[in-house]
Amino acid sequence: MDIIYSSDEFPQPNTCVEMKDRHEHFGGTGANIARIAASLDVRTALASHVGQDFPQPFMDALKECGVDVTDVVKVRGQRTPFIIMISDKDHNQIGFVDQGAVKEQDRLPVRTHTVDSSVFVHVGTGRPSYAMKVAKRAKWRKKTVCFDPAQELHYVYTPESFKAVMEHCDVLFVNSSELDRAKSYLNLKEDAELLSYVKMVVNTMGGEGSRILTQDDDILVGAIQPDNVVDTTGAGDGFRAGFYAGLSRSLAIEECACVGAATASFVVESVGAQSSLPTWDMVQRRAARRKRV
Numbered sequence: 001m002d003i004i005y006s007s008d009e010f011p012q013p014n015t016c017v018e019m020k021d022r023h024e025h026f027g028g029t030g031a032n033i034a035r036i037a038a039s040l041d042v043r044t045a046l047a048s049h050v051g052q053d054f055p056q057p058f059m060d061a062l063k064e065c066g067v068d069v070t071d072v073v074k075v076r077g078q079r080t081p082f083i084i085m086i087s088d089k090d091h092n093q094i095g096f097v098d099q100g101a102v103k104e105q106d107r108l109p110v111r112t113h114t115v116d117s118s119v120f121v122h123v124g125t126g127r128p129s130y131a132m133k134v135a136k137r138a139k140w141r142k143k144t145v146c147f148d149p150a151q152e153l154h155y156v157y158t159p160e161s162f163k164a165v166m167e168h169c170d171v172l173f174v175n176s177s178e179l180d181r182a183k184s185y186l187n188l189k190e191d192a193e194l195l196s197y198v199k200m201v202v203n204t205m206g207g208e209g210s211r212i213l214t215q216d217d218d219i220l221v222g223a224i225q226p227d228n229v230v231d232t233t234g235a236g237d238g239f240r241a242g243f244y245a246g247l248s249r250s251l252a253i254e255e256c257a258c259v260g261a262a263t264a265s266f267v268v269e270s271v272g273a274q275s276s277l278p279t280w281d282m283v284q285r286r287a288a289r290r291k292r293v
Helices: 029-039 056-064 100-107 112-116 128-140 159-166 176-185 191-196 235-248 253-267 280-287
Strands: 002-006 021-025 045-050 068-074 082-087 093-098 120-123 144-147 171-175 200-204 210-214 218-221
Touching: 029 045, 029 056, 029 235, 045 100, 045 112, 056 068, 068 112, 100 128, 112 128, 120 128, 120 235, 128 144, 128 159, 159 176, 171 176, 176 191, 176 200, 191 200, 191 210, 200 235, 200 253, 210 253, 218 253, 235 253, 235 280, 253 280
Parallel strands: 002 082, 045 068, 120 144, 144 171, 171 200
Antiparallel strands: 002 021, 082 093, 200 210, 210 218
16 A cells, blocks of 8 residues: 655654645555556456455455456455655655565465466565565576566665575666665676676666666667656556566567556556556557657
8 A cells, every 4th residue: 555645845854844645545566567567458467465454445456457366365463565655846755664464475485376377477575585485486487587676675685685586587677776776786886787697677767768778788768758747656667567568569678668658657647556547558649759868
């Protein structure tokens, strides 16, 4: 769940500022990607550990979009993870995360249905030990393993645990701050050196677009302008959902990034990542706004 506040500015330490708005929405990186991708006609399954308080309307919304929720599991005695996200007037954000049921993943077995039934396995937020178990099984099952630790790279992972998961992955998704953190964990200086661990690095850069690194290419794809920007929460998840929509249709990598940019442009037009779900036709029309970097 995402609890989203807005304010003109962030407070300095030991001070306060006025909060302008409060919104509570369905969220979480995995659910965001799964539900948005499903709205783009991608066959999608979600594996997640939630609390006994997980809202039934949220589960219903996932099912109605066609998301396979076989592996969405309620953990006894635990609460559903949530984030308190605060945005300033320039759409900068800070967040406070309560991992809830996810903290129990160290002792929980891998949910195999989602891994075994997927072509691309997106290993997102969660405990590093669980990410390792998922990545190992996916690799054993000859799946394409995409690693996306997101903001947790900064405060959940260590250099050792990050490297251990990377050794079982094919693709790394990162924003620019996460890219720097990844390189520091692995003692690397150049972005391209990450390709000694994975086959592709997908670097989202907000309003500057995205960059795709492979052994053969270094591709820059510009952002696609939305009609208006209301809230940037989940924009990166929207990009990932669109990127997978392109991959599922065997589009070229550059086109996948363009579809990702178009999808993200819809996400930022409403408060909450799942509030403005585009169709494939809508994304295709929006992608026509593309400008090469």
